[in-house]
Amino acid sequence: MDDALFPDPQGAGAPPAAYRVLARKYRPSSFADLIGQEPMVRTLENAFDLGRIHQAYLLTGVRGVGKTTTARILARAFNYELPATDGRAAVNQPTIHMDTLGVHCQAIIDSRHVDVLEMDAASHTGIDDVREIIDNARYRPVMARTKVYIIDEVHMLSKAAFNGLLKTLEEPPEHVKFIFATTEIDKVPVTVRSRCQRFDLRRIDAGLLAEHLRKICEKESVEIEPDALAMIARAAEGSVRDSLSLLDQAIAYGSAHSANGAIKADDLRLMLGVADKSRVIDLFEAVMAGDVAKAIALLEDQYNGGADPAQALLEMAEFAHLATRLKLAPETAQSAALTPEEKRRGQEAAERLSVPALTRAWQILMKGVDELRGSQRPLQAADMVLVRLAYAADLPTPGDVLKQLGYGAPGAAAASATPASAPRGAPFAASVSAPVARGPVAARPAVAQPAPAAPGVAIASFEALVALAEEKREIRLKISLESDVRLVRFEQGRIEFELAPGGSRELASALMQKLQLWTNERWMVSIVAAGGAPTLKEKREAQEAERRSGLEADPVVASVLAHFPGAQIIAVRSKDDQASRAGAEEAADVQYDDMSPPEED
Template structure:
């Protein structure tokens, strides 16, 4: 149970007086159940909140749970009644009320002692009133939130052996069952799996994932869904009609939105709204503005105005509008949440045409929303959504929420001025003073063609790490593999998928000299072991014997990895000197070049070989890859 006084998890569509009641003892029931009116001198203590007054008493009274009602109806009619039920759903969807109605249906009996389990409860039975009021001796309700231990479960295990006092079944209703301890669950398993024929279990929980699967497998599970805005509006409208309360339809819409699918929350807020809007006169009409003031909501139209100012990048006007809404009583966190909700709705309008039929939007809002969604691209809406999500969290944690909200608005307005990526590229091109127009990329591949040219360079000792740099090492099936450089040896190790050897050759071997059949490497701690492994591998791969020696001379070359890093740093320095890159660095302070990829190096080398190095024009080919920058 969400509430220890058993006032939780209800669906309301009919007043509780559908069960037999004595008008003298239940004045609240007589007010709405018939023609008689409550006496004007009723005490304040006699008042019953709407959430209790309109609690359903039959399955027909329940709204929004058609699937569950249909399943239970068929089960009762066919006599296929389970011994344990699991009811799950968010707060206020009717779990406890459903459990009580189910207990009433299991124990239905007329005054003459006839009848059996049924869902047709129009005519009250002898046990119905006491069951719905949670005072029947055979219907035992336990709040697992306060009684979580194995000792509490032992009481149930001991009591299931005894027959019910007056009802047909002894029914145990355990609310918030997920809060039971592990030992309590384990103690309940055997009894739950094979209970006596006179015992039924009904569990309710808001956290179904915390219930052990061993318990779930022994129960029939029913997921009670949230009520839609349309269903809540209809429910609130009927309650207002019975309560003789005048309320504007837009105000009902606001109440339905604030309830977030919970009938109990909707009626609780309506109860508060009646007190807030009607006042002492009792004959006034509840206005939309009254609900907004009560809930701390901003005017929906003003939310559209604020959103429009943000999208225009007018920070001064946007801050003024936010401050005006705050001075009028709007909560900064609620304003940002409304902006996020509007962003989501505009995105759906752009992608789903039927989203314009949302009952939470008026006709004027639908028209304005369609206009705004048509002007805003998806990438802008997605960016605003992410920034608002982060901003809502900041406002919730800030000591002064309005200050944090204003800073979020400033960021949103600043982001609205940011150009689109395609526009930014055009601006950067124009910012490169004196930079000639970009010509087509070599071979039409934007500098990313690593094919024949890369193979050719590898044969000359230039393809240090590219797999495409490996030479054509097999002329035919019988021909011996010819290795003309140390880079060819590394490429061969990669081709043979000897990753460990390839890594050692690239990062730990300093070459002194290379000749076909003979390699001399610099001295190191692992040189001897590397020499043995490399000699064995080359003899196996090429079919010829290779002589690998270790030299202590100081003229050993850097490792291949060190050479690659030196080339990359040199290339970064060359790229940084280009006017277009300088313009990008000035436009984005703090930006840096983080990646110079092999295809870019290949493109630069190809253009240099073609003699197009005048004025740095060959570097334009580098900018086909946008991942160079962060």
């Protein structure tokens, strides 16, 4: 036979094999290959070992975390069969310990097994498709031990299709198993969810994903910088498939732009259109320092280099989040996906900036990202976001303003004259602190309030109970105590009150639980029909009305109201209130005309 007419398929004349993308080439074929899903693997391993295999499974999670892959591994576990060989016993029962390919394994992995039927619910949404499944489920499998139905994107089924599936799903034949996969679990009817064992597949941690990509690069003999791996892991947002697709693209891009084929972080940054992380941090620091000109120049430079302005703002927000975590919970921010420079500069930002400044920066940046997505001029819109953030960084927090005006402990105003988050020489800070520098500020006298009780200490009065609720940050309970409780009797361990109109009858039980938690004692709280005193809110309103009526009767005030039609009394302050605000008025350099009535003898 002429070899020229019939070349050897394995010889040099054979066509090259089709390239398999990394997402398919390194698709897990057993539970040991899955990464980041240890809780699910442990549950299934125990279930198979105990013989407690469910009839239906519901897998949910974001794209690319392994829902369909897990479904195929489960189908392989249901039908695992291994003939006896020398030194090894036969296996003919469900198991997740599948170190060797069984009789049906390769066909199931390749999605071509006759007894493992995969259906895409996005293209088979009707009742007719489900009716076909129900009719075929009655017949035993052709080759394998179990007939498995894998329905991907199951939330796309119609209401009639779901209803038609319920009976078979609840009582399927013993040789049938159902596996559903969905990215939108809320769209799956609760009647279907209640008939399945649900597993929520988690996003893969960026550090774990970067390590997984590093191992794949070693198998593919690809050189790549660690910063580039971290960049791919962050861009994938917890999706293994997305990360492998980006790695495929990075290998092709790096091979074309590097002499030795190594993938560099700078090349990958250009490919992804993201900004340099160090330059993003420089931009963030310039904005938070109030240097608008430098910040705009840095952003324009990154834009000319191919960075997306919206992506730059998003990475600035991520750095603000990193600094916040390093400030509040340093142990939770340790990740292999962070570069040493990010950790160092994030720690510096956490020490330099206050929590209010960081949270305010996060809100402005995230709102700016939404604005840029609908803007026809993204660079100009990003510039305005930076301007807004720079001037917001100069603003002190409300607490700092109150301290500067003297509404705080003695010496607090001087200690917080310049907020830690505001740059030196900020216009707003100067205008506030200038009056303080002219003379001493009278501290606001402390208002006498009942001391809140600590757990295990007796609560002396109802007012002390209200103060304790405020101290414990139970704001809703405090408001209810002030506006809904008409007190009848108060003593240690017992409270009786009349409920004001509109109050909730659940207040008694809620108050009883809180009191037992706070004081380590059992309290009896009861609601009576009548006989209660006015609520604290009603008392305050009555006092306010009395003071207002007395003020309106004053000749001077009556004369002012008569000469200025439409004028209203906005607030009524007592002499104590005026004395407490005297220092603040002096600090703010506010001058009042002498309009007070003459003192009576």
